[in-house]
Every structure is written in structure tokens, then in C-alpha cells.
Amino acid sequence: MNIDASLLLQAAQAAAGGQQYPAATLYLVATPIGNLADLSLRAIQALSLADALACEDTRQGGSLLRHLGLHKPLIALHQHNEREASAAVIARLAAGERVAYASDAGTPAISDPGAVLVQEVVSAGYRVLPLPGPSSAVTALSVAGDTAATGFAFAGFMPTKAGERRMALQAVLAAERQSQVVFEAPHRIVDLIALLAELAPMRRVTVCRELTKQFESIHTAEAAALPAWLAADAQRQRGEFVLVLHAAAPQAAAEDDLPAEALRVLALLVAALPLKQAVALAAQISGAPRNRLYDAGLKLKNGGDE
Numbered sequence: 433m434n435i436d437a438s439l440l441l442q443a444a445q446a447a448a449g450g451q452q453y454p455a456a457t458l459y460l461v462a463t464p465i466g467n468l469a470d471l472s473l474r475a476i477q478a479l480s481l482a483d484a485l486a487c488e489d490t491r492q493g494g495s496l497l498r499h500l501g502l503h504k505p506l507i508a509l510h511q512h513n514e515r516e517a518s519a520a521v522i523a524r525l526a527a528g529e530r531v532a533y534a535s536d537a538g539t540p541a542i543s544d545p546g547a548v549l550v551q552e553v554v555s556a557g558y559r560v561l562p563l564p565g566p567s568s569a570v571t572a573l574s575v576a577g578d579t580a581a582t583g584f585a586f587a588g589f590m591p592t593k594a595g596e597r598r599m600a601l602q603a604v605l606a607a608e609r610q611s612q613v614v615f616e617a618p619h620r621i622v623d624l625i626a627l628l629a630e631l632a633p634m635r636r637v638t639v640c641r642e643l644t645k646q647f648e649s650i651h652t653a654e655a656a657a658l659p660a661w662l663a664a665d666a667q668r669q670r671g672e673f674v675l676v677l678h679a680a681a682p683q684a685a686a687e688d689d690l691p692a693e694a695l696r697v698l699a700l701l702v703a704a705l706p707l708k709q710a711v712a713l714a715a716q717i718s719g720a721p722r723n724r725l726y727d728a729g730l731k732l733k734n735g736g737d738e
Contacts, residue, residue, distance in 0.1 A: 437499065437500050437501030438501065440476055440500060440501075441480055441500065441501065443473055443476075444473040444474070444477040445477060445480075447473040448473050448474040448476075448477040448478075449477060451474070451477075453478060453481050453530060454530075454559060454561075455528045455529065455530055456525045456526070456528050456529070456530075456558055456559070457525070457530055457531075457558065457560070457561055458521065458531050458532075458533060458549070458550070458558060458559070458560045458561070459478045459482065459530065459532045459560075459561050460533055460539075460540045460541070460546060460550070460561070460562045460563060461475045461532050461533065461534045461540070461563050461565070462539040462540070462562075462565025462566050462567065463475070463496060463534045463535070463536075463538065463565070463566065464537065464566050464644065465538045465568045465571070466642065466644040466645035466648075467645065468499060470565070470566045470644060471496075471565070471566075472564075472565050475565055476500060478532055478563055479496075479497070479500060479502060479532055480502060481530055482504060482531060482532040483504070483505075483524065483529035483530050483531065484505040484506070484507055484521075484524055484531050484532075485497065485504045485505070485506055485531075485533075486506075486508075486509040486517065486520075486521050486532070486533040486534075487506060487509065487533070487535070488510045488534070488535040488536045488544060488545055490506040490508050492534075492536045492537075493506050493534060496534065507520050507521060507531075509521070509533065509545060509549060511545050514545050514548040514549060515548055517549075518548060518549045518553065521533070521549065521552075521553065522552065522553060522556045525553065525556070525558045526558075533546060533549060537568075538566050538567050538568050538569075539564070539565065539566065539567045542567060542569060543586075543589065543615055566644070568615075568640075568643050568672075568674045569586050569613045569615075569674065571640070571643050571644070571674075572613060572638065572640040572643065572674040572676050573676055575638065575640065575650055576638040576652065576678065577652070578611045578636075578638075578678040578679055580609075580678065580679040580680070580681055581609065581610055581678065582609045582610060582679065583610050583611070584610055584611040584612070584613065585604075585610050585611070585613070586613045587600075587604045587613060587614045588613075588615050589615045589616065589617075590604075590616070590624060592620070594623075597623075597624075597627065598627060598631075601624075601627055601628070601631060602631060604677065605631060605632050605635065608679060608680035609679050609680070610679055611677065611678060611679055612676070612677040613675070613676055613677075614675040614677060615672075615673065615674055615675075616673040617672070618669060618670050618671060618672070618673070621662070621669055621673050622659075622663075622669060625639075625655075625659055625662050626659050628655040628658065628677070629655045629656050629658060629659050631655075632655050632677075632680075633654065633655050633656035634654055634656065634722070634723060634726060635654065635655050636652060636654055636655075637652065637653065637675055637676065637677055638650065638651070638652040638675065638676040639651045639652070639653075639658065639662075639673065640673065640674040640676070641668065641670075641671045641672070641673055642671035642672060643672075643674060645671070647667070647671065649668070651668075656708065680723070681721055681722065681723040689724075690720055690724055690725070691720060693718060694714065694718035694719075694720040694725065697717050698710065698711070698714040698725055698728060698729055698732065699732055701713050701714050702732045702733060707726070707729050707730070707733055710729055711725045711726045711729050714729075
């Protein structure tokens with residue numbers, strides 16, 4: 433055990449050693465999504481006490497244990513064997529052991545294996561204790577600043593087939609009052625952004641890339657502006673992505689509620705500029721809601737026949 437691991441274990445014991453860690457219990461351990469320093473002291477203490485570690489990938493699990501100077505039996509438990517591997521975990525619980533479970537990164541059972549394991553363990557009559565910690569979905573939500581949202585929902589990865597993806601994204605966008613968290617892989621991010629720009633050009637989106645890692649980036653803009661932003665730098669298309677689709681701005685009861693001065697400014701700008709640019713400037717000048725200005729601008733562009 434090297435000195436760094438020893439210090440980590442001592443700190444974990446000092447901070448969390450006085451808590452209860454019952455035997456015959458499954459511990460769900462949230463692990464870092466990119467920065468090892470985000471591993472909690474309570475998680476370290478639970479891992480040090482565990483008799484075995486079930487993990488989505490034994491290479492990842494083994495690396496985490498080595499970082500802590502720990503050596504534990506490893507149980508591979510992933511999406512292809514979760515039900516079968518749960519039996520091995522339950523057998524250890526039946527023997528009075530503590531078993532920890534960690535997915536590759538983040539909180540287990542959120543777009544990662546773990547839900548089946550929890551269901552099987554509870555059905556067998558054993559306790560499951562969650563150890564909260566890193567979550568890319570919650571991390572992205574915290575930085576999105578979506579003040580219009582009444583709550584949030586986790587949509588995870590969209591389907592890979594084009595038709596199914598369109599339908600799924602339309603369903604997500606239909607929940608206009610909530611923030612929606614979407615995951616995406618680097619080889620599909622361009623297609624997803626293009627579809628968002630088509631389906632909801634005025635919806636604000638926070639694009640989080642490589643959260644907590646060295647090249648982390650966070651960018652918020654209307655969906656219509658994102659394809660050009662993504663194409664401007666090839667680096668922006670690399671890494672793991674978490675997108676927060678902001679709630680739609682509340683709709684006004686009637687356009688006539690817009691202040692007369694805002695409508696006057698909008699009319700002048702629409703006559704001289706493209707609609708999107710005119711709306712953006714009118715919103716900055718007047719302080720009126722952008723979505724209502726956009727609707728009014730459409731009518732002005734169409735001669736009031738909307």
C-alpha cells in the first residue's frame with residue numbers, strides 16, 4: 433500500500449468509520465465520472481469493509497481498488513449477465529458478507545446496470561444501502577441554470593435508428609415544463625444536435641462534454657445555433673456528452689400582452705434583419721420574452737396571416 437492510499441483510508445476511517453455498515457448488505461457505490469478526487473470518504477470506507485466488489489467491468493473495478501490499496505474478490509456484473517451474476521451476490525449476502533457494487537462511472541442503475549441487482553437482492557430479503565456521489569445527469573442539471581423548469585426527467589440515450597430517434601426526441605421535447613437530460617456518444621452527437629435544431633430551434637440546450645475531466649466544456653445556446661458551434665471546432669465533437677434540454681419558456685396568453693414599445697422595436701428590426709437576429713435584438717432591447725417576440729415576429733414576416 434502506498435502512502436497516498438494509506439492516507440485516504442485513514443481519512444475515510446476518521447470521517448465515516450463511526451457509521452453503521454451492517455453485514456449481509458449490498459452497498460451501491462457511486463464512483464467518479466472522470467475525476468478520482470470525487471470519490472467520497474464514505475465510499476472509500478464502504479469499499480474497505482466490503483468482502484467483495486461486484487462491478488460492471490472488473491478492469492475498472494480492479495483499478496479503483498488498486499488506487500485505494502485494496503484487494504477484494506471481483507464479481508463481473510454487467511448488462512449481459514446481471515440476473516445471473518445477482519445470484520452470486522445473493523449467495524455472498526446469505527453468508528453474511530458485505531458486497532459493494534459499482535458501475536464503470538457515476539451512480540449505479542442510472543443508464544448503467546444495477547436496477548436488476550437491486551430488485552433481486554430486495555426480493556431475496558436483503559438490505560440495499562445507497563452511497564450517494566457522482567452523477568453526470570445531476571452534475572449537468574446543476575450547471576444548466578434552467579430557471580423555467582418545474583422539475584426534470586432523465587431520458588438517457590436516444591435510439592440509434594433515425595426514425596426511432598426522431599420519435600423519441602419528439603416525445604422528450606413534448607414535456608415542455610421539465611428539464612430533460614439526454615446522453616450521447618461522440619459518433620452520434622452531430623446527428624442529435626442537427627435533429628434538435630430541426631425540431632426545436634428556439635429551445636435552449638446545455639451541452640456538457642467530458643464532465644469533471646481535463647478537457648471539460650459546458651456551452652448553453654438555442655438549438656438552432658448549436659450545429660454551427662459544434663462544427664466550428666472538431667474538439668467539440670469528442671468525448672462523452674450530457675445534454676440538458678431546457679424547459680420551454682411559458683407561453684403568453686395573448687401576443688397583445690407584449691408591451692407596445694417591444695412590438696415597435698420588433699417591427700423595425702424584422703423589416704431590416706433575419707427573423708432570428710431581429711428577435712434576439714428585440715429581446716435584449718425591450719426585455720420582453722423571446723418566445724413571444726418570435727411568435728409576433730413570425731406574424732410580421734407573414735404579413736399578419738399567421
